[in-house]
Amino acid sequence: MQRLAEACERIAGTTKKLEKTAIVAEYLKSRTPGEAAVSAVFLSGRAFPLWEETTLQVGGALLWRIVAEVSGKSEAELTATYRRHGDLGAVAGEVVPTTGRGLNVVEVQERFRQMAGARGPAAKGVIVRELLSLSAPLEAKYLVKIMTGDLRIGLKESLVEEATAKAYGATLSEVQRANMLLGDIGETLKLALAGKLSEVKMRLFHPLGFMLASPAESAEEALSYFEEAAVEDKYDGIRAQAHCAGGDVRIFSRTRDDITESFPELPGVLAGLPEDVILDGEIVAWSYLAAESNEPGRALPFSALQQRLGRKKVSDEMMRKVPVAYLAFDLLYARGELLLDRPWRERAQILDQLLSASKVPVMKRSPSAQGRLTFEDGEQVTNAKVIRAPVFRASSALELDALFEAAQARGNEGLMIKDIASAYAPGRRGKSWLKLKRELATLDVVVTAVEYGHGKRIGVLSDYTFGVRDGEQLVNIGKAYSGLTDAEIAEMTKWFLEHTVEDQGFRLVVEPKIVLEVAFNNMMRSERHNSGFALRFPRIVRIRHDKLAEEADTIERVREIYEAQKN
Numbered sequence: 001m002q003r004l005a006e007a008c009e010r011i012a013g014t015t016k017k018l019e020k021t022a023i024v025a026e027y028l029k030s031r032t033p034g035e036a037a038v039s040a041v042f043l044s045g046r047a048f049p050l051w052e053e054t055t056l057q058v059g060g061a062l063l064w065r066i067v068a069e070v071s072g073k074s075e076a077e078l079t080a081t082y083r084r085h086g087d088l089g090a091v092a093g094e095v096v097p098t099t100g101r102g103l104n105v106v107e108v109q110e111r112f113r114q115m116a117g118a119r120g121p122a123a124k125g126v127i128v129r130e131l132l133s134l135s136a137p138l139e140a141k142y143l144v145k146i147m148t149g150d151l152r153i154g155l156k157e158s159l160v161e162e163a164t165a166k167a168y169g170a171t172l173s174e175v176q177r178a179n180m181l182l183g184d185i186g187e188t189l190k191l192a193l194a195g196k197l198s199e200v201k202m203r204l205f206h207p208l209g210f211m212l213a214s215p216a217e218s219a220e221e222a223l224s225y226f227e228e229a230a231v232e233d234k235y236d237g238i239r240a241q242a243h244c245a246g247g248d249v250r251i252f253s254r255t256r257d258d259i260t261e262s263f264p265e266l267p268g269v270l271a272g273l274p275e276d277v278i279l280d281g282e283i284v285a286w287s288y289l290a291a292e293s294n295e296p297g298r299a300l301p302f303s304a305l306q307q308r309l310g311r312k313k314v315s316d317e318m319m320r321k322v323p324v325a326y327l328a329f330d331l332l333y334a335r336g337e338l339l340l341d342r343p344w345r346e347r348a349q350i351l352d353q354l355l356s357a358s359k360v361p362v363m364k365r366s367p368s369a370q371g372r373l374t375f376e377d378g379e380q381v382t383n384a385k386v387i388r389a390p391v392f393r394a395s396s397a398l399e400l401d402a403l404f405e406a407a408q409a410r411g412n413e414g415l416m417i418k419d420i421a422s423a424y425a426p427g428r429r430g431k432s433w434l435k436l437k438r439e440l441a442t443l444d445v446v447v448t449a450v451e452y453g454h455g456k457r458i459g460v461l462s463d464y465t466f467g468v469r470d471g472e473q474l475v476n477i478g479k480a481y482s483g484l485t486d487a488e489i490a491e492m493t494k495w496f497l498e499h500t501v502e503d504q505g506f507r508l509v510v511e512p513k514i515v516l517e518v519a520f521n522n523m524m525r526s527e528r529h530n531s532g533f534a535l536r537f538p539r540i541v542r543i544r545h546d547k548l549a550e551e552a553d554t555i556e557r558v559r560e561i562y563e564a565q566k567n
């Protein structure tokens with residue numbers, strides 16, 4: 001672990017990517033295969049390989065407490081050190097005693113496994129304490145960083161892939177492909193070492209990375225990136241990759257969690273597909289319209305789906321109350337072949353064929369009624385669980401605007417605009433998929449507490465918790481990080497430091513005087529904040545120097561927005 005930590009220090013010490021990969025490659029080669037494989041995972045900022053979906057579940061507060069215990073430092077000393085670094089790992093590196101015997105990376109991963117398996121903070125804490133007592137200071141620094149899931153040495157997994165290729169004389173594309181398919185950079189490394197990268201086969205039931213979209217500000221911008229655009233509604237649900245093979249079905253979320261159990265109505269339908277496939281799509285709460293109407297129904301906002309989440313068992317009543325549908329919009333594997341490299345146009349075509357062969361209802365726009373959707377075969381489908389997401393075409397901003405209006409009229413968030421010539425790029429946020437959406441509303445909120453930022457925001461107060469007025473008091477509704485310029489953050493930091501009411505170490509409670517305008521995508525009911533609501537993806541639009549806290553928005557306004565969104 002000492003050698004790994006030293007390599008990390010050197011990696012952090014240079015901004016040049018080539019140098020970083022050279023350091024990683026040289027380090028990996030100097031280790032045994034087992035150590036190198038574990039190190040590759042750690043260097044990717046993870047405790048475990050991606051596909052395992054195992055997390056340590058040790059929070060910052062627990063780590064903070066144990067660093068304090070092991071070092072014997074007072075809260076004030078620790079807070080002062082934290083202020084200087086803004087990173088708990090760096091704090092550990094400074095305060096952990098030099099008496100530890102040192103650790104081997106393989107041993108560290110074993111202890112991480114015990115930690116992941118241990119239930120509750122007390123049991124996990126015992127293992128963290130043991131690890132930190134055994135480690136030398138520099139080791140502790142990187143142990144804590146790995147445990148918090150953020151190395152902050154400017155090393156992305158893609159650079160570890162490059163280093164692996166370099167270390168073992170493989171091509172980068174071979175390494176990338178194997179890592180994408182396996183979701184395990186350590187395993188990939190072992191195969192590279194054995195010269196067996198080309199033998200990697202698609203592993204069904206191991207989630208692949210999801211292709212992501214970049215935001216577009218306007219219809220014009222959205223159409224400026226590529227020749228021909230396919231357009232779909234942007235549904236507000238949960239992204240879901242469905243693996244279906246031999247009658248078995250597993251559904252994975254964007255965090256690669258297996259969420260099959262949460263949607264018991266879907267596997268049965270998906271298992272009926274005529275061949276082994278991996279589908280990409282969105283699970284949404286779905287409102288089925290009356291049988292006599294030929295309309296297919298529509299997706300409901302995320303807040304409706306939310307009632308079904310986070311439950312171990314889904315009751316029949318819940319399934320009746322909040323029905324869901326899987327809107328399939330892409331196909332990653334079919335006909336025994338991985339389709340990622342095929343253009344969207346071909347994947348979509350195969351998806352259409354596959355779904356129509358298996359009688360999955362396909363929606364289309366009726367030529368007569370602008371924007372209205374019907375099922376293609378004219379059948380009345382009142383209970384479709386898997387639906388092909390309808391695809392439209394647009395070649396001008398005007399057409400795109402019309403589709404946008406129609407999508408919003410159907411209650412969807414906006415549009416997804418996809419380059420029909422593009423390959424499926426797992427885990428990448430590129431310009432081949434664009435999202436066009438309009439913000440729901442903005443709220444004027446009051447900052448109630450602030451925290452120091454991370455990375456380049458180490459020494460400044462950049463994370464703001466904010467609330468709205470509820471009678472005489474303020475109730476919190478969200479937390480936002482971004483949106484302000486560095487100069488504004490510096491100005492705010494100075495103000496907050498001068499107006500701190502209570503210093504809680506990590507967090508400062510401040511005088512509730514600063515009003516911010518925040519935009520957000522959605523509003524949810526939530527226990528996280530004492531208002532009972534939470535904002536989804538809040539962003540600071542501007543500081544409202546012109547407003548007093550007494551003029552900020554109220555909880556009544558929040559309820560209004562919530563109700564309007566529900567309808």
Ligand code: AMP
Nearest residue numbers: 213232233234235238239282329416435
């Ligand atoms: P965002 O979460 O705002 O970055 O938007 C990307 C997300 O939109 C994806 O991860 C999907 O969950 C969701 N989405 C909704 N409809 C579609 C669609 N038709 N195609 C792709 N993604 C979609």
